[in-house]
Amino acid sequence: MKTVRIGAGSGFWGDNLDPAIEIAKHGDVQYLAYDFLGEPTIPILQKMRQKNPDAGFVPAIRAVVRGVLPICLERGIKILTNAGAANPQACADSIIAAAKEIGITRLKVGIVTTNNIQEKVEELLDKGVTFANLDNGDDDLGRFRDRIVGSYVYSGAYGYVEALEAGCDIIISDRATDDAAILAPLVHEFGWKWDDWDKLAVGILAGHLIECGAACSGGITSLWKEVPEPWNIGYPIAEVNERGELFITKVDGTGGFINRVTLTEHLLYEVQDPGNYLMPEVITDFTHVEMEEVAKDRVKVWGAKGKPAPATLKAGIAYTDGFIGEVESSVTWPDAVAKARRSFDIIRKRFEMVNLKADEVRFDMVGVDSCHWSASPQPDEDINEVRIRVAAKCAERSEAGKVARECVMLMGTGPIGSTGQLNTPAPREVFALWPTLIAREEVTQTVEIREIGQ
Amino acid sequence: MTRIQLRDLVYARSGDKGDVSNIAVIAKEKRYYPLLLKYLTAERVKAFFAEMVKGDVERYEVHTLEAMNFVLRNSLGGGATRSLRIDFTGKTMCQAILRIELEIDKADLHLMH
Numbered sequence: 001m002k003t004v005r006i007g008a009g010s011g012f013w014g015d016n017l018d019p020a021i022e023i024a025k026h027g028d029v030q031y032l033a034y035d036f037l038g039e040p041t042i043p044i045l046q047k048m049r050q051k052n053p054d055a056g057f058v059p060a061i062r063a064v065v066r067g068v069l070p071i072c073l074e075r076g077i078k079i080l081t082n083a084g085a086a087n088p089q090a091c092a093d094s095i096i097a098a099a100k101e102i103g104i105t106r107l108k109v110g111i112v113t114t115n116n117i118q119e120k121v122e123e124l125l126d127k128g129v130t131f132a133n134l135d136n137g138d139d140d141l142g143r144f145r146d147r148i149v150g151s152y153v154y155s156g157a158y159g160y161v162e163a164l165e166a167g168c169d170i171i172i173s174d175r176a177t178d179d180a181a182i183l184a185p186l187v188h189e190f191g192w193k194w195d196d197w198d199k200l201a202v203g204i205l206a207g208h209l210i211e212c213g214a215a216c217s218g219g220i221t222s223l224w225k226e227v228p229e230p231w232n233i234g235y236p237i238a239e240v241n242e243r244g245e246l247f248i249t250k251v252d253g254t255g256g257f258i259n260r261v262t263l264t265e266h267l268l269y270e271v272q273d274p275g276n277y278l279m280p281e282v283i284t285d286f287t288h289v290e291m292e293e294v295a296k297d298r299v300k301v302w303g304a305k306g307k308p309a310p311a312t313l314k315a316g317i318a319y320t321d322g323f324i325g326e327v328e329s330s331v332t333w334p335d336a337v338a339k340a341r342r343s344f345d346i347i348r349k350r351f352e353m354v355n356l357k358a359d360e361v362r363f364d365m366v367g368v369d370s371c372h373w374s375a376s377p378q379p380d381e382d383i384n385e386v387r388i389r390v391a392a393k394c395a396e397r398s399e400a401g402k403v404a405r406e407c408v409m410l411m412g413t414g415p416i417g418s419t420g421q422l423n424t425p426a427p428r429e430v431f432a433l434w435p436t437l438i439a440r441e442e443v444t445q446t447v448e449i450r451e452i453g454q
Numbered sequence: 455m456t457r458i459q460l461r462d463l464v465y466a467r468s469g470d471k472g473d474v475s476n477i478a479v480i481a482k483e484k485r486y487y488p489l490l491l492k493y494l495t496a497e498r499v500k501a502f503f504a505e506m507v508k509g510d511v512e513r514y515e516v517h518t519l520e521a522m523n524f525v526l527r528n529s530l531g532g533g534a535t536r537s538l539r540i541d542f543t544g545k546t547m548c549q550a551i552l553r554i555e556l557e558i559d560k561a562d563l564h565l566m567h
Contacts, residue, residue: 039472040535135473136509136528220545222465222480260519261465261480267516268478268523270469274514290518303518321536360531362538371541372550374504391538432536435472 002242004189006182006206008235009034009068009079011213013041013058017067019213019235019254024071026251027237030189032072033181034081035211036060042175043318043431045086046150056087057094061172065098073104073169080160080181084172086150088113091172092450099452106453110163110171115444118151121317124442131317134435141434147319149431153438154314156280157203158194159445160184166449176445179207179279186240197306199244200282205289205304206238206246208277209266216248216266217297218256229255234297249298258297276307278314280440283307312437321432322359325403326391328366329410330420333384339415340365340386346414347390350406357399358392365389387420393430400427456563461552463490468548473533474525475507475544477551481520488565490522491515493556499524502554503547524551 007023010016013036020032036058049056061083072079084091088111099107121131130139155173157180163171164184173180183203186192192199209216217236218227227233234254239247248258267286271277274286288303331339344363351361364370366387368379390407394400404424411421460466460479463486468477479494481487500511509527516522530544531537541547 039470039533043535135533220467222467222548264480264519264521265465265467265478267519268476268521269467270471270476271478271523272471272474272476272514272525273512274516274523287514287516288518289516318535324536324538360538364540366540371539371546373506375502375506375550375553377553389540393536393538430536433472433533 002189003239004031004186005029005237005239006031006033006185006210007237008210008213009064011035011211011215012038013060015213017060017063019233020068021071022251022254023235023237024068024075024077029237030077031185032068032077032079033211034064034079034083035178035181036081036083037085037175039316039433040431042086042152042316043150043433046318049086054090057085057091058083059094061091062094062098065095066102069099069170070102070104073107078164078168078185079170080184081171082173082176082178082181084111084174086174088172088174095170095172096450096452104452107170107451108168109450110166110168111448111450112159112163112171112173112176113446113448114153114155114174117153117315117438117443120438120442121151131434131436134437141317144319144434147321149318149320151315151317153443154280155443155445156180157184157187159447161187162447163449164188166447168449177279178211179204182207182211182238183281190242194281195308197282197308199306201284201304201306202240202244202246204277204279204282204284205286205301206240209248209263209301210236210238212266212269214256215269216262217250217258218262221262221265223261227256231255246301247294247298248301258299259293260291260299263291263299263301278310280309280313282309311440313440313443315436315438317434317436318431319434321430322393322395323397323400323427324391324393324430325400325427326389327404327407327425328387328389328421329407329418330385330387331415332417333382336383336386337365337368337379337381339417340388343388343410343414343418346410347407350409351402354402354406356392356402357396358394361392363388363390397427403427456558456560457555458558459552460494460554460556464552466548466551468544468546470530470534470543473528473530475529475547477524477526477548479522479524479551484520485566487520489556489558489562492562492565493558494522494554496524498554499551502551503529
């Protein structure tokens, strides 16, 4: 029976790239899928491209070319990735240059690019499309229009499949979804049709479970105390057979584990309504999913149901949104909590005196309530130390700059036992993301192929 | 009335999309799930997080895995890129929720058996 195995190479930009080498060597896979992009990544890369036309993609792809591509070419393993981000052409240039440097003489690179979504958003705004904000229903994007820095859309597996059918060895996209890099090989291998909703749902289930790398195989799990060798976690592999059965597993001898808990944690990870998990290719219902641990680190997963693809795709519009000024320092026992509160009183007064214009100000006691706010228990007043953190969001850079300036003074004016502030940190510029929907007919993908050795 | 802390009943994991935090809650044992369905309501979760969650809380269920998913709207200070929260992606929301203490009627304890 035909079986396809796809390994997860990366879950985010900055992830460990070594587990993919293990998978390529010992995972018996035909595909490796690398996800590098989180929600804020594309706007950051768009900004980099504005400064340097050769930038704007994920440079980690060069490490993939050097460390993994030679093994993949030898074994016929194909690589799919969204490393192209805000500049897929430059990404392809970089792949080809890096491949030549290490002596690769034959390579077929597929480049999947969506149409210019920023231009499309401008055009549709002019026509009166409102682009309601998915988070809060706000439909007045227009007031930020002159502050928009870039827009992107989460596109589907279609271009990846076309490039696989053209025989590409490595395929990069700008912003195909994380799941698309896992769904595409399955569509390609099994000849699934784009309206085989239940089959596509299996591919989305597989994609969703493994696309975040270690997060389903022993990373960030409630079972953290029991994870074997967490310094050497094996990244997950999705195995699908021609009957559409899905197994999640990993390379024997690596750290981490895969079981019903780690997979259930991940099934619902960053999901809203599990009955309607929206992807460009299919809407998937996870509410009848079942799992069985059939062997060590090998779990059978079934029960996903597919519904017709949505009429809209998710888009993100990034705009500049002021500046954040932020600073920290420490106070110690005795009376650390009381000293922290006294410090906050001083700073509040100083902010009044310098007329700080801020949209929002936060005072946190790290070690007491900085992560959980009012959901934190009452502090232990005898605690040995507290790190105080003050942050403010301001429309103007000069206002945000006041935060650190006023707080630095605590080193001289605060309670005894104030310490641990090295410098006056500069404010950082803020991007806001406006999540919205765009009609799918406004989005097109094109596939281009570039080769070494032709 | 018996008080049971959620920590003893569930595993939990949280993540973010924009200004929405979601917390998956998974019964450690099948027999705990009916108690969760009855007592761990969206209202309970919303009240627990209080000022942290400015929007609605919705609860979705996956009965086959004894799991539920809480969706907390307007709960991350505007989303990761613009949030003033140290935990700007809400990764620790799943740890905070474990402090919830359910006050269980004696008559309902049989649900666990």
